[in-house]
Amino acid sequence: MNRATLNLWVGIFVVGGFAALLFLALKVSNAGGSTLADTYTVTAHFDNIGGLKAQAPVKASGVLVGRVASVRFDSKKYDALVTFRLDRRIPFSTDTTASILTSGILGEQYVGVETGGEPDQLKDGSEITHTQGALVLEKLIGQFFLSKSQESAPAATK
Numbered sequence: 300m301n302r303a304t305l306n307l308w309v310g311i312f313v314v315g316g317f318a319a320l321l322f323l324a325l326k327v328s329n330a331g332g333s334t335l336a337d338t339y340t341v342t343a344h345f346d347n348i349g350g351l352k353a354q355a356p357v358k359a360s361g362v363l364v365g366r367v368a369s370v371r372f373d374s375k376k377y378d379a380l381v382t383f384r385l386d387r388r389i390p391f392s393t394d395t396t397a398s399i400l401t402s403g404i405l406g407e408q409y410v411g412v413e414t415g416g417e418p419d420q421l422k423d424g425s426e427i428t429h430t431q432g433a434l435v436l437e438k439l440i441g442q443f444f445l446s447k448s449q450e451s452a453p454a455a456t457k
Contacts, residue, residue, distance in 0.1 A: 338365065338384035339423040343397045348379040349408050349433030351399055356409040357383050364389050367410060379432075383410060385421070392417040393425070399433040408433060 348370060357365035365385040373380040385391065394415030401408050412427075421427070 337387040339387050339421070340368065340382060340384055341391075341421055341425050341427060342380060342382050343410075343427040343430050344373065344376055345379045345381060345397075345399060345430050345432045347432035347435065348381060348399055349401075349435065351381065351408045351410070351433065355407065357385065357412060358409055359389070359391075359412050359414070364412065365410075381410065385412075390414075390420045393419045393421060394429065395421060395427055396429040396431070397427045398431040401433070 351367065351370055353367055353369055355367040356363050357367060365383050368382045368384050370379060370381050372378075381397075391412060392415045394417040396413050396415070398411045398413075399408055400411040415429075
């Protein structure tokens with residue numbers, strides 16, 4: 300094999316490696332675009348969104364059913380307003396609940412939706428009123444230690 304052929308193959312290998320790294324980076328960051336073709340927009344207010352970002356997944360029973368379109372602060376209600384797009388093929392009732400959940404202990408945050416039993420369905424521009432914000436690990440740990448210190452305080456004074 301002559302030097303020019305070897306250089307050509309090395310160049311093809313390097314370009315392929317960069318393309319694979321770019322593909323992986325887009326998949327990990329959820330910036331590769333949504334695979335959902337026909338969607339409708341729904342909003343929800345949350346008291347705490349944690350680290351939720353745009354393009355985060357919206358899942359029902361662990362299955363991807365949408366993507367977060369935007370996250371912004373609502374200056375009228377003084378909470379977070381999350382807008383997300385749901386797959387039009389999957390109907391959700393008007394009493395659907397939305398929660399901000401985490402994949403694993405330190406994983407990415409996503410919106411989990413659970414449909415209710417109402418016969419009416421969410422439409423484009425609907426608002427989900429039943430929400431649960433993100434659980435803040437630091438707050439839970441602080442509450443745990445506070446309760447433990449209050450339990451041990453009366454025993455020490457006896």
